[in-house]
Amino acid sequence: MTALQIPLVASVALFAIGIGGVLTRRDILRILISVSIILGSITLLLVTLAGTGAANATVNYSFVLFVWAVEILEVVVALVIFLYLARTGKTDVAELRELKW
Amino acid sequence: MTLLELTAAALAIGGALYAISAKRLMRGVLGLALFFVGIATFFADLGAWYLAAGQLFLFVGGVVTLFVLAFNAARTPILKAGIGGIIFAALVAVVLAMSLSALTAPVALSAAPPSLAEFGYAFFTGYGWVINIALLLLFSALLSAQYLLEDQ
Numbered sequence: 001m002t003a004l005q006i007p008l009v010a011s012v013a014l015f016a017i018g019i020g021g022v023l024t025r026r027d028i029l030r031i032l033i034s035v036s037i038i039l040g041s042i043t044l045l046l047v048t049l050a051g052t053g054a055a056n057a058t059v060n061y062s063f064v065l066f067v068w069a070v071e072i073l074e075v076v077v078a079l080v081i082f083l084y085l086a087r088t089g090k091t092d093v094a095e096l097r098e099l100k101w
Numbered sequence: 102m103t104l105l106e107l108t109a110a111a112l113a114i115g116g117a118l119y120a121i122s123a124k125r126l127m128r129g130v131l132g133l134a135l136f137f138v139g140i141a142t143f144f145a146d147l148g149a150w151y152l153a154a155g156q157l158f159l160f161v162g163g164v165v166t167l168f169v170l171a172f173n174a175a176r177t178p179i180l181k182a183g184i185g186g187i188i189f190a191a192l193v194a195v196v197l198a199m200s201l202s203a204l205t206a207p208v209a210l211s212a213a214p215p216s217l218a219e220f221g222y223a224f225f226t227g228y229g230w231v232i233n234i235a236l237l238l239l240f241s242a243l244l245s246a247q248y249l250l251e252d253q
Binding site: 018047048058069077 | 103107109110113114118120121126129133137140143144146147148149152155156159163164167168171174175189191193194195197198214215219220223224227228231235238239242243245246249250
């Protein structure tokens with residue numbers, strides 16, 4: 001494999017691992033970790049594509065910063081929801097009913 | 102060059118697999134930290150050293166700490182989940198990775214990454230309104246977090 005194939009392949013593998021985690025885990029915190037893995041794989045793909053010259057590097061790096069912003073937003077809100085639910089002892093997503101409006 | 106990339110890939114993939122399959126959640130968070138370090142290593146290897154530094158500061162230093170604090174504050178019971186799903190996900194990842202490496206032509210690093218000054222200028226001049234929206238969203242997330250916790 002050459003220079004850019006390893007990060008390309010790694011980003012696809014990480015995306016699949018993250019999707020697998022979201023679909024198979026029941027714990028809300030572990031699902032959150034899986035979503036972080038998915039977003040991390042996306043940033044890796046963006047930076048790798050910038051290195052190929054096929055895309056504008058500045059645009060791709062800017063998207064990475066926006067993905068970071070979305071990820072931090074998601075972590076903050078989801079951790080608060082997790083703390084909120086942990087008081088009731090229900091962090092199993094199969095049992096959640098209280099998030100309905 | 103290749104040894105560094107293989108190390109980064111091992112860190113990222115191994116950390117990700119460990120993060121979602123570790124029996125103890127705190128060790129899973131450690132796996133997440135390893136995953137972030139692997140991604141930062143890739144960034145540094147691809148020339149985006151400032152993104153690598155940001156990844157380390159924001160995620161290894163910030164997000165992982167948030168996870169640890171939240172986990173310690175909650176002390177929730179550990180939910181058992183089967184390992185079959187993770188094995189299936191790892192197999193899908195291997196198949197996808199092998200197909201991609203077989204299908205794609207060899208690619209070399211061809212474009213020089215922009216310097217920090219060039220990137221900063223382009224980012225803050227070209228995406229000003231998007232940055233404002235992102236900051237507003239971040240601010241509203243903090244407000245809603247405070248509201249949710251104060252409600253209790």
